[in-house]
Amino acid sequence: MDHLLAHRTARLASARTLLFVPADRPERFLKACASGADAVILDLEDAVSPARKAFARSCLAEWLAQPFHGERPSLVVRINGFDAQDLDAELALADAPVVDGLMLPKAQSTLDIAWVHRVLPSKPLLPLIETAVGVHAIEEVARVPGVVRLVFGSVDLMLDLGVTEEAALDVYSALMVLHSRVLGLPAPIDGVTRQITDLQALSSAASKARARGWGGKLCIHPCQVDIVDRAFRPSDEELVSARRIVEAAQAQGTGAIALDGAMIDVPIVLQARRTLAEAAVRAMQPHIGVSS
Known part of the structure; x- marks a missing residue:
């Protein structure tokens, strides 16, 4: 492993706060980078409507081509699914030197994940486990070269399983923690808390996740970053x-x-x-x- 890849891998392995920002909202990119998050996820998938996918790619391409000065978090690009029409264009964007990793939605096929690793071997991979098939294939997914950490897509998994209570996911989240430990991966990243204004609920969810063996949490708004960070730090x-x-x-x-x-x-x-x-x-x- 070369020095840059090792550095990227180490930073993503220790990240506690990963903040999503829609790729079609370039005015938010620098604000996200200044939020204090360990990683910023430049989202080409769920946060962008189908009609704005091309615009999002153009925004991201322009921003990634600009020089960066000073400090910044790790930059991760969440691509669309492996069947996306413009997947090659998205991978080309993710190949930018300043991009530190890729987030793979609905990760469940080891062949697809391995293919991305061959295309972009210098980019650590963060597979999102958010389907029943993905949960069933956790061990195989975690073993694919290039995978550095598992991420829990709890909202999509609830939809796929047809459950309406988050507690129904406890058994599946425990499997992610278990397999990460057995296979030598860092503690996985917990899914989002959708209540943006209820910061007490967020703090409680993050503290609960830490107590159950998670190593960090996805954030959907800058106001969540500090609360999640404090929850995952020793008091x-x-x-x-x-x-x-x-x-x-x-x-x-x-x-x-x-x-x-x-x-x-x-x-x-x-x-x-x-x-x-x-x-x-x-x-x-x-x-x-x-x-x-």
């Missing part, structure tokens, strides 16, 4: 607790230890060390600087 209380556990383990030696009248066994110590390590890595990962 000050968690960091203090983790430091005390690690210090106690260092002082008392291996095996179970006593702290505040409770027994702390090895898995708890390892989790505390992971919490501190994640916080340290996050502190060292500002947006990349881009000069042209």
Whole structure:
């Protein structure tokens, strides 16, 4: 893996906030990049009506050709489905040097995903699992070369399954977390929360996702970014607790230890060390600087 691909892969693997912006709204591109999101998803698919697909491609082509200065998030292009009439044109756009990855909608065919990787081997792939067939094929999809992380398309999956309650998706989301861990991928990205104005509901959903093993969340509005980011960061209380556990383990030696009248066994110590390590890595990962 060359240095640029490794850098792109590492940043997408650690991204916690991924913000969608419609590709036919160029006036929003810089605002999205300034939102604080780890990645901005330039969306050619669901956010763009069929009548505006060509316009969206022209907007994106013009913007991607401009020089970037200073810091920016990772840039990801969400293409249309593999049966899209203008797929070649979309892949050509995604081949721009400033594009850091591709998001693949309704990912379920390993042959299709592998083909995209052969066409654009320098672009990490983020397959959206949002169909029943895609859920059934999670393991095969996750193994395709170029796939760096799984993403949950919860809204489309509810439609495909014919369910109306998000709780019905819990079993399928757990499969994504499980297979990501088994296959050595980073924790997957949770789907969107559609309530833009109910920020408390968003915070609750993001905190719940983190507790269930997700590593980040899709956002549909800039106002969601900071709330999701805070939900996926260790709180000050968690960091203090983790430091005390690690210090106690260092002082008392291996095996179970006593702290505040409770027994702390090895898995708890390892989790505390992971919490501190994640916080340290996050502190060292500002947006990349881009000069042209």
